[in-house]
Amino acid sequence: MLNQLTVQHFAIVQFLELEFSNGMTAITGETGAGKSIAIDALGLCLGSRAEANMVRVGTDKAEISARFTLTDTPHAKQWLLNNDLESEDDNNECLLRRTVNKEGRSRAYINGTPVPLSQLKSLGQLLVNIHGQHAHQSLLKNDIQLSIIDEYAGHHQLLQKVKDTYQGWHFLNKQLKQQQFSQQEKQARKQLLEYQIQELDEFALGEDEFEHIETEHKRLANSGALLENCQITLNKLSEGDEIDALSLLRSSVSALESQVENDKSLENIITTLQDSLIQIEDACYELRHVSENLELDPEQFEELETRMSDALSLARKHQVQPEFLYDHHQKLSKEFKQLNNSELQIEQLRADLEVAEVAYYQHANKLSQSRCRHAKDLSKKITASIQKLNMQDGVFDIEIAENINHALSPLGLDNVEFKVKTNAGQTLQNIAKVASGGELSRIGLAMQVIISQRVATPTLIFDEVDVGISGATASVVGKLLRSLGENTQIFCVTHLPQVAGNGHQQMFVTKQSNGKHTNTNMIKLSETGPPQRISSLVRGDNITEHTLANARELLVSA
Template identity: 40%
Template sequence: MLVSLYVKDFAIVSEVEVALGAGLTVVSGETGAGKSLLVDALLLLTGARADAGMVRHGADRAELAAEFRLAPDAPALAWLRENELDDGGDCQLRRVIRADGGSRAWINGRPATAAQLGAVGERLVEIHGQHEHQALLDRTQQLAMLDGFAAHPALLADVADSARRWQAAARTIEQLQDRGNVSDRCDWLAAQLAELDREQLAPAALEELSAAHRRHSHAAALIEGTARAQARLGGDDGVSLLSLLRQTRAELARLGEHEPRLAQVDALLDGAEIQLDEAAAELDRVRDGLDLDPERLQELDARIARLHDLARKHRVPLDALALRRDAIADELDQLQGAGETLVRLQRERDAARADWARAAQALSASRAAAAGTLARKVSALMDTLGMAGGHFAVELTALPDPAPDAHGAERAEFLVSANPGQPPRPLRKVASGGELSRISLAIEVAALGLDAVQTMVFDEVDSGIGGAVAEVVGQKLRALAASRQVLCVTHLAQVAAQGHSHLRVSKHAGDDSTRSRIDVLDAKERTEEIARMLGGIDITRETRAHARQMLATAGGKAS
């Protein structure tokens, strides 16, 4: 439920904050006072496109804010939680429109996009105005309204799910069939795979191959170098590191009896001698493993050349050949199993189509029953809403030999005959703005209790009517307000008298600007406003008495 609306520097409104309650709230005022600005503000707060022209002249920006109190099971609260924008049981919307045309929006204090405002807004409030009624002319929206009236979400889900499965299987089948005869491709892939499988492509194998090639390429230099190093370490000819170290230790041992600290030096040299012995032994092993083998080097050269050729052939780095081999193997497996896959997918497609046909048939039957009920209820309500003798119908047209469609096997068209004896014609071709407003009201009343949105706004729903019909419109709005919060902008006393609360919009001209203000009327002020709406400029005693009578009859307070 909408509990407050704040508007600042918006059109001709300087600043106003309105508290709203349950039931029917009516908004009245003289022509041009800005009655519909509240509706415009709600439209912007629920995602409508911002227009810099709505910023009050001379202001830098317009500010709009609304607070909604949500029930625990409200769809809007579920959406807020899903998008991590929830804040307890309330929803606060705020939007700033700058004079340069830019705008920003917030949901519960967090930055939001206009699309997010629209998504949460459609779960918070329904706005029925001259422009918003255009949705009533859209056949897609008409089908959605019929489905909402029929209240068969399980049937809709079954149809959508089976259509999705059919479409997924059909799309994959088409992709497989587009490949044509895959035998040639399989032969080519098998040859490529065999060629790659003859090589050792693992990273460790490539590293070992590279190391072996380097070793054999430099075998002569390695043999010569290790021999010289061995001679320097412990060779028998000439001076070596080991012989010098042993001589040094012997000399220090003779001096050690005179200086005990030399024992520590000898211990360090003993460790160094052990390390040199081990190094010499390792050099022996390395040298023994080296061999000048031209044939082995030639073999390694050939292997490396083949690997580089393969890398160029497949247009990948050398170390990516293993991944390329795996990809070829995967594709070959898929193609070799394509026949079995195609048969399986065709079975899945046919099963999904059969499931869709059964679900769509059940949905069609439910829609047909709901269409008849909705047509009877709306036709009866039209008669009381100033369209006597009018007739409303819902035409269901089957799709020609339909492929499984997520929306079912038919489309809906709302038809209306505004005058007796005339055949029903599409609503989009015959209805005027005022008729659309009343037909929209009739549909809402007919579907009372089926819509989860708790706040409904009607802008000039009484356009083009008066007298007893206007009173009936007011009564229907009041009946709707028994289970929903309803806000109605009106210029008719008969409608305004039915409200549970009353807001008056007035315009005041200053020296350099014109501003609107909004007042919450008490009982006495309300009587005066109803009298003004009845009698115009000159309000007589009889007019006030009539106003009090209307309020008393409607259940409103009069003074």
């Protein structure tokens, strides 16, 4: 229940502090006085959109705070507990606060803790339900009609399941379409790859093979000069006809060894020369091995030359360096494999999509059945209610049919149509075709009252929902709202004395201006105040004893 509302520098309000009670509170005042400003301020505190023009001219920011008692609101208490936002001082109270600066930026607080706007909205929906003055016009919209049935039936969990399964189906369907859209292009790419890979497979170039081919080709191409120079070097080192390096070293070592007894310092020189002998002998061995293996094989050379030429040709064709041809081959093979996998992915997506569609239809059909069942019950109640609202021959009916295009939707598979018969002898027709403004207002009010009785929101606000209603019908509306206020906190902004007179308490809105500044104020009327104010609703400024008597009669009747 809303206990207190404090408004500062909001629109034409300088400062307003209001205390509220249980029951029905009627809010009255002259047209343009600002009766809906307090409702707008509360809406802002509950998470509605903030704008810069909400800040009073000449001030830096607007601030609104609302204090609620949570004794009869277990859902809100649990929400606060789940989000670690419960009040430290009193678990049965909750304080919401919203500030808006003159640039239009706002901040939100729950029990003194800064919170994102989404959290403020989420909690606000559990505390207050606001019915605007043009709500009945929205009855003509199909999605609003559907939401009315769902709200009456309490389909929140079932709707969430339908929405979740729809989103899963929609995601898979989108992926499948994307895959199918690119499949034609992939198929063309796959055919090209298949040809290229077959060509590379047939050539079968091994890893690092081109470098080996290049090395061998170079060696064989220069084998004659290599062999000649190897032989010349061997002759100079060890195989000379008259003299060679090894013979000279051996004779030198022998000559020095004969003199080592005469000079011990020769030992190091002899050791160095012996090491050189060993190294030259090793080099000669390697040269003989190279010479023996440098066979002039024209066939081998031709094979190498052909393979290298083919490798160079393939490399030019694939626009890569020949040493990277093997890596390119592996890359194309990997891409081809991925394209094959994409076809498997499409098949898997189709299978997953079928499963998701079955799950969606299970929940959507269950939702449809529940809607049809509750639509019959709601139709009967609305019919009974509008007949009390001076539509004695009125009949209201809700028709639910499957969507003709069978398109999946997060709201289910149903099309809804509100039909009404306002006079005897007529047939049921679409509400948009036959209902006048006043009849539409009465039907909308009947719906709001009926649905409000089933929604566990502790505070209901009706902002001029009685537009287009007058006379005896207004009296019935007033009694209807007062009856609703016996168990729920009700706020009703109204111009009708028959409605205002049914309030458990009365609040009056005034507007003052000094030529430079305008200010709106709201006061709670004392026991002697209501007759005077209700009389002004009947006759304006011309208040007589007769109008006062009528006002007292309305209050006594209530």
